[in-house]
Amino acid sequence: MQKLLLVKTFSRESLYDITREIAAVVASSGVHSGLVNIYVRGATAAIMIQENWDDSVQTDVVHLLRKLIPKGVWLHDQQDGNGDAHLKAGLVGPQETVPVIQGKMALSTWQNIFLCEFDGPRDQREIVVTVMSLIST
Amino acid sequence: MQKLLLVKTFSRESLYDITREIAAVVASSGVHSGLVNIYVRGATAAIMIQENWDDSVQTDVVHLLRKLIPKGVWLHDQQDGNGDAHLKAGLVGPQETVPVIQGKMALSTWQNIFLCEFDGPRDQREIVVTVMSLIST
Amino acid sequence: MQKLLLVKTFSRESLYDITREIAAVVASSGVHSGLVNIYVRGATAAIMIQENWDDSVQTDVVHLLRKLIPKGVWLHDQQDGNGDAHLKAGLVGPQETVPVIQGKMALSTWQNIFLCEFDGPRDQREIVVTVMSLIST
Numbered sequence: 001m002q003k004l005l006l007v008k009t010f011s012r013e014s015l016y017d018i019t020r021e022i023a024a025v026v027a028s029s030g031v032h033s034g035l036v037n038i039y040v041r042g043a044t045a046a047i048m049i050q051e052n053w054d055d056s057v058q059t060d061v062v063h064l065l066r067k068l069i070p071k072g073v074w075l076h077d078q079q080d081g082n083g084d085a086h087l088k089a090g091l092v093g094p095q096e097t098v099p100v101i102q103g104k105m106a107l108s109t110w111q112n113i114f115l116c117e118f119d120g121p122r123d124q125r126e127i128v129v130t131v132m133s134l135i136s137t
Numbered sequence: 138m139q140k141l142l143l144v145k146t147f148s149r150e151s152l153y154d155i156t157r158e159i160a161a162v163v164a165s166s167g168v169h170s171g172l173v174n175i176y177v178r179g180a181t182a183a184i185m186i187q188e189n190w191d192d193s194v195q196t197d198v199v200h201l202l203r204k205l206i207p208k209g210v211w212l213h214d215q216q217d218g219n220g221d222a223h224l225k226a227g228l229v230g231p232q233e234t235v236p237v238i239q240g241k242m243a244l245s246t247w248q249n250i251f252l253c254e255f256d257g258p259r260d261q262r263e264i265v266v267t268v269m270s271l272i273s274t
Numbered sequence: 275m276q277k278l279l280l281v282k283t284f285s286r287e288s289l290y291d292i293t294r295e296i297a298a299v300v301a302s303s304g305v306h307s308g309l310v311n312i313y314v315r316g317a318t319a320a321i322m323i324q325e326n327w328d329d330s331v332q333t334d335v336v337h338l339l340r341k342l343i344p345k346g347v348w349l350h351d352q353q354d355g356n357g358d359a360h361l362k363a364g365l366v367g368p369q370e371t372v373p374v375i376q377g378k379m380a381l382s383t384w385q386n387i388f389l390c391e392f393d394g395p396r397d398q399r400e401i402v403v404t405v406m407s408l409i410s411t
Contacts, residue, residue, distance in 0.1 A: 194350045196349055198364060238276060243315060271275070
């Protein structure tokens with residue numbers, strides 16, 4: 001099963017918890033055992049699995065990446081000023097693949113799935129969710 | 138085929154070579170061609186593919202991440218003092234997906250699979266191994 | 275379907291756009307809906323999804339990683355002088371998994387697939403492309 005999710009983003013850099021939406025796709029797929037791949041279409045966004053007790057870690061992620069990859073000092077900035085966003089997206093990566101066990105994602109208690117926006121706000125980020133069954137149905 | 142591996146860790150930050158355990162799961166799956174996904178359940182651990190000639194690169198990984206992501210300076214540290222561990226885990230990522238060719242993982246000579254512990258020691262880290270066949274059996 | 279691609283690299287650190295070659299494998303697989311996994315065999319190379327409008331972002335990637343992970347200061351350098359290459363490869367990672375929709379990779383306009391060479395030049399880097407169908411054929 002494959003499904004496209006659309007997510008609106010509200011600032012230049014922020015993380016959005018999309019675990020519930022992904023879990024709903026997995027549930028509706030009817031897959032009992034397998035894998036789910038979460039992929040964001042866009043070279044200035046990424047997918048990260050991270051804690052969501054509160055928003056402290058999410059804010060720390062934004063601050064860490066700003067420190068490691070400062071804005072405005074890249075060759076690509078001469079084109080559209082978002083060189084840092086591309087570098088952050090490339091380093092974090094656009095996808096994660098998570099096991100499905102007994103019809104649910106095998107996330108631990110503190111693992112949530114986040115869309116990382118590095119060049120927002122955007123009216124919609126497109127996320128492709130692909131659920132594959134171990135046993136073909 | 139899906140199998141859960143349990144790995145004990147012995148210090149706060151260290152890498153553990155789990156290649157042999159993963160290879161055993163792939164062998165027992167009977168899958169000839171396909172993919173194996175290795176996923177750690179836990180927001181302060183990660184999976185990295187890396188050389189294992191000796192432990193020099195593993196130690197370098199710990200030192201690099203300590204330098205890039207120092208301890209004790211994050212918002213999340215006000216909660217449980219492990220903000221750096223979450224950031225390291227998020228950046229490295231909880232999973233890798235490796236091709237299976239002729240019943241074996243297509244690792245190169247110097248590629249081994251490591252569990253990265255960033256907030257140990259832990260009695261057990263749970264690693265889900267999912268082996269998918271190209272040809273459904 | 276599984277296929278091995280061979281890529282020659284020409285300098286110590288550089289990115290090579292392999293999108294067209296991967297797309298050809300996907301097309302020849304006949305898979306309509308599913309996933310394609312791109313995996314480089316080698317502990318000093320990696321796969322990154324990144325923009326390819328021109329070579330500015332690619333050059334920025336090389337510069338960023340040189341800054342974060344300098345050459346010549348690692349324990350592993352006492353063995354073969356490429357500790358930085360291993361660390362870069364481990365952080366970026368050897369693989370990406372991309373959805374296949376209606377027979378084509380679901381890359382966005384600005385997403386291309388790059389082989390990252392961190393310890394070249396090499397006569398050949400081996401890249402395993404695995405295309406899995408959602409519906410078994």
